[in-house]
Amino acid sequence: MTKSDFVFAVAERSGLTKKDAELAAGAVFDVLTQIMAQGDRLQFPGFGTFKTRVRPPFVGRHPKTGQPLEIGETLVPVFEPSRQLKEKVKESHAAG
Structure with a gap:
């Protein structure tokens, strides 16, 4: 969509x-x-919660050279669906 x-x-x-x-x-x-x-959260009962989460630092790889690359801590957006939303999606998938 x-x-x-x-x-x-x-x-x-x-x-x-x-x-x-x-x-x-x-x-x-x-x-x-x-x-x-x-850094705040927004809850929609029956739908889910939009919030942020800190992703810890990690060692990645440079895509061209393959060399190790330090990736720092970062704040990432997260959506956590509610139980009701998960159930509706599951029902819709099972029916389709």
């Missing part, structure tokens, strides 16, 4: 115009990005 497909589906389901749905979706993702950039 592309962004335009998503916006179209939101517009149809909510009764908003396509333009209003695009503005709403953009605002939601802007706020979500800002929350996660600050």
Whole structure:
């Protein structure tokens, strides 16, 4: 699904115009990005939690030379789906 497909589906389901749905979706993702950039978490009961996690440093490999390369600690975005979302996806997969 592309962004335009998503916006179209939101517009149809909510009764908003396509333009209003695009503005709403953009605002939601802007706020979500800002929350996660600050290191905060956002919970949607029945859907899941968006949060950040510290990935520890590790030794990787340079893709061209194969030489070991130190990769430093970094903050990465994480989504943890709720139990209800996992169950709905599992049911949908089993039915399809």
